[in-house]
Amino acid sequence: MEQQFDAVLTGSDTEVNGVVTENNGIYEFNALDESLQLTIARDANGHWTRIAGSEPYFSGWVDELAEQIPTAQNLL
Secondary structure, three states: OOEEEEEEEEOOOOEEEEEEEEEOOEEEEEEOOOOOEEEEEEOOOOOEEEEEEOOOOOOHHHHHHHHHHHHHHHHO
8 A cells, every 4th residue: 555754854955845755655845946856775685775866866866765653653
Protein backbone atom coordinates (compact mmCIF):
# COMPACT_ATOMS: atom_id res chain seq x y z
CA MET A 1 0.00 0.00 0.00
CA GLU A 2 1.33 3.40 -0.98
CA GLN A 3 1.75 5.93 1.83
CA GLN A 4 2.70 9.61 1.77
CA PHE A 5 4.17 12.10 4.22
CA ASP A 6 5.64 15.60 4.15
CA ALA A 7 9.42 16.01 4.36
CA VAL A 8 11.99 18.79 4.22
CA LEU A 9 15.55 18.56 2.86
CA THR A 10 18.28 21.16 3.30
CA GLY A 11 19.04 22.86 0.01
CA SER A 12 22.06 24.98 -0.87
CA ASP A 13 20.15 28.22 -0.21
CA THR A 14 16.87 27.28 1.44
CA GLU A 15 14.95 24.28 2.70
CA VAL A 16 13.28 22.11 0.06
CA ASN A 17 9.73 21.12 1.02
CA GLY A 18 8.23 18.06 -0.55
CA VAL A 19 6.14 14.94 -0.31
CA VAL A 20 7.52 11.44 0.15
CA THR A 21 5.69 8.48 -1.33
CA GLU A 22 6.52 5.03 0.03
CA ASN A 23 5.84 1.89 -1.95
CA ASN A 24 7.27 -1.49 -0.90
CA GLY A 25 10.22 0.01 0.96
CA ILE A 26 11.13 2.49 -1.77
CA TYR A 27 10.83 6.15 -0.77
CA GLU A 28 10.46 8.85 -3.41
CA PHE A 29 10.82 12.52 -2.43
CA ASN A 30 9.33 15.08 -4.81
CA ALA A 31 9.83 18.79 -4.10
CA LEU A 32 6.67 20.89 -4.14
CA ASP A 33 8.37 23.32 -6.54
CA GLU A 34 9.54 20.41 -8.74
CA SER A 35 13.21 21.37 -8.20
CA LEU A 36 14.25 18.05 -6.72
CA GLN A 37 13.39 14.36 -6.95
CA LEU A 38 15.16 11.72 -4.86
CA THR A 39 14.43 8.00 -4.54
CA ILE A 40 16.05 5.92 -1.81
CA ALA A 41 15.85 2.33 -0.58
CA ARG A 42 17.84 -0.01 1.63
CA ASP A 43 20.59 -2.01 -0.05
CA ALA A 44 21.40 -5.68 0.64
CA ASN A 45 23.33 -4.64 3.78
CA GLY A 46 20.47 -2.55 5.14
CA HIS A 47 22.07 0.82 4.37
CA TRP A 48 20.05 3.60 2.76
CA THR A 49 21.16 4.34 -0.79
CA ARG A 50 20.08 6.62 -3.62
CA ILE A 51 18.56 4.62 -6.47
CA ALA A 52 17.31 7.51 -8.64
CA GLY A 53 16.84 11.23 -8.70
CA SER A 54 17.57 14.58 -10.19
CA GLU A 55 21.04 16.02 -10.67
CA PRO A 56 22.86 17.65 -9.04
CA TYR A 57 22.15 16.35 -5.57
CA PHE A 58 23.79 16.45 -2.15
CA SER A 59 24.88 13.05 -0.84
CA GLY A 60 23.69 14.11 2.63
CA TRP A 61 20.11 14.12 1.38
CA VAL A 62 19.97 10.33 1.54
CA ASP A 63 20.71 10.35 5.28
CA GLU A 64 18.52 13.40 5.87
CA LEU A 65 15.54 11.74 4.20
CA ALA A 66 16.20 8.38 5.88
CA GLU A 67 16.16 10.10 9.30
CA GLN A 68 12.64 11.39 8.62
CA ILE A 69 11.19 8.00 7.67
CA PRO A 70 10.79 6.48 11.18
CA THR A 71 9.16 9.67 12.47
CA ALA A 72 6.73 9.72 9.56
CA GLN A 73 5.91 6.03 9.99
CA ASN A 74 4.85 6.70 13.58
CA LEU A 75 2.37 9.30 12.31
CA LEU A 76 0.81 7.07 9.65
